[in-house]
Amino acid sequence: MKKVLKAVAVTAAAALAVSCGSTKVAYTEEELNQAFAAGDYETCISMVQSNNDKNSAIVYSLDADMLMHLNGDYLGSAKAFMRTQGDMQQMTKDTSGGKAFAAAIAGENSVKYAGTTYERILAYSMRAANALALGDVSNAKGVMDTYTGDYKDVIAPIVAEQKELAEQSEGCLESEKITSALATLKAVDNLAPGMAGVVTTIEEVVKVGTGKPAKSDKQYETSPFLSYLGTVIYAANGDAGHAADFASALKTDNARVDVSEDVAVPAGKGRLDVVALSGTIGKRTESGRPTSMGTVPLANAPLMFKIAYPVFGSQNHAISAVRVTLSDGTTKTATLVEDFDEAVKTDVAFKARGAYNRSIFRNITKSAATIPASIAAITGAKKTLESASNPIQQKAGEMAYAKAMDGITVGLTAIADAEKADVRQGAYFPHKASAAGFTVEPGTYSVKVEYLSGNNSVVETKEYNNVVVAAGKPTVVVSSCAK
Numbered sequence: 001m002k003k004v005l006k007a008v009a010v011t012a013a014a015a016l017a018v019s020c021g022s023t024k025v026a027y028t029e030e031e032l033n034q035a036f037a038a039g040d041y042e043t044c045i046s047m048v049q050s051n052n053d054k055n056s057a058i059v060y061s062l063d064a065d066m067l068m069h070l071n072g073d074y075l076g077s078a079k080a081f082m083r084t085q086g087d088m089q090q091m092t093k094d095t096s097g098g099k100a101f102a103a104a105i106a107g108e109n110s111v112k113y114a115g116t117t118y119e120r121i122l123a124y125s126m127r128a129a130n131a132l133a134l135g136d137v138s139n140a141k142g143v144m145d146t147y148t149g150d151y152k153d154v155i156a157p158i159v160a161e162q163k164e165l166a167e168q169s170e171g172c173l174e175s176e177k178i179t180s181a182l183a184t185l186k187a188v189d190n191l192a193p194g195m196a197g198v199v200t201t202i203e204e205v206v207k208v209g210t211g212k213p214a215k216s217d218k219q220y221e222t223s224p225f226l227s228y229l230g231t232v233i234y235a236a237n238g239d240a241g242h243a244a245d246f247a248s249a250l251k252t253d254n255a256r257v258d259v260s261e262d263v264a265v266p267a268g269k270g271r272l273d274v275v276a277l278s279g280t281i282g283k284r285t286e287s288g289r290p291t292s293m294g295t296v297p298l299a300n301a302p303l304m305f306k307i308a309y310p311v312f313g314s315q316n317h318a319i320s321a322v323r324v325t326l327s328d329g330t331t332k333t334a335t336l337v338e339d340f341d342e343a344v345k346t347d348v349a350f351k352a353r354g355a356y357n358r359s360i361f362r363n364i365t366k367s368a369a370t371i372p373a374s375i376a377a378i379t380g381a382k383k384t385l386e387s388a389s390n391p392i393q394q395k396a397g398e399m400a401y402a403k404a405m406d407g408i409t410v411g412l413t414a415i416a417d418a419e420k421a422d423v424r425q426g427a428y429f430p431h432k433a434s435a436a437g438f439t440v441e442p443g444t445y446s447v448k449v450e451y452l453s454g455n456n457s458v459v460e461t462k463e464y465n466n467v468v469v470a471a472g473k474p475t476v477v478v479s480s481c482a483k
Contacts, residue, residue: 054112101172159219228275319432340433378404
């Protein structure tokens, strides 16, 4: 499929109408996926903006913001990302690690989603990329200026919050609440001999932590892609000093992209850089590992703990490379600047252990609240049944006993079913950012960007015409293919 891209002019009113989601659409996940696969991004935007889960509002905003970019609404996307950044920052100010821990103890999705560090940095990248796609180099510089000035204020609080949450989660299985809950479960042995053996199994799970994710202290705090954008944007604005600073950051990140002729364009030449955003970012998924604790005595009910925490799922990405060809016949394979799957993996590795601990905590404390009362109800119903002196009492006793037996099974099943890992994330950020740089004669060029599969067949082709390259500075073309 070939597409010829032109600059998109969007009025402020139209951008506002799209970004505010004036049209509400009920949908299923399958319908959303089908619309996305068909490239019907307008329908996707209406769908995701119809969600009213306040705890996940940031996720839906990030999705809508990115979908606007994919739909060619670069102005609307830039404005929307800026609003979302403000919402994320306000939410971080309102939520400490302690508050996040308290909410997570109730359930992982009880925590208001405030955006991960990589999503916050990607929001800056997409604002800058949108400006470049509109040919607004000055506004792109403004985005980078804001990022440079606000980086510590924006990233440091969420890094600190996540560290505090991880520390509190690390100690939650040694808390007084766990000790008390285990003692409560052991006391059930008086009514249902054999419960102590089940509790011993639970204690072993807590002590040994079989399958517990390894501890990771690494958080995603810097982006090679944003450093690349900073290099070419400042170079395009004639600010060689800041361009060199960002180029140095690229070297620190071991990025392979060569920006030396962006920072210092050879005399009399122009520089054409093509940024290619391909695929969609890899997703986290749920471990959902059920663990048998044995059978609750007397009730004959299986006690299963579902230990839920996020993991990075294996991904199938259709695009493996990008080929860029200029109208003068020059061809290059774009160099990978950043693989954002790695950002998700880093984030998951940092959060998985804490989520594992909190999941065990919830399983134990909820079981301690459910099992004793259920066993007491079963014991009472059994005594009533045994003392029945007539058919009516016998029938009533049988019904009460059956209800008590069913009640514990339902209660224990509900505890396991309630365990869900937090797998929320922006779904439509790119999988990879790649770049191809050309040192060329000043002039007007056409650019063909081919997105290639693993066997080098063309997944999609996009063309950009009338690209004017001036002497002495970079000109940037931004291309996206979400397949």
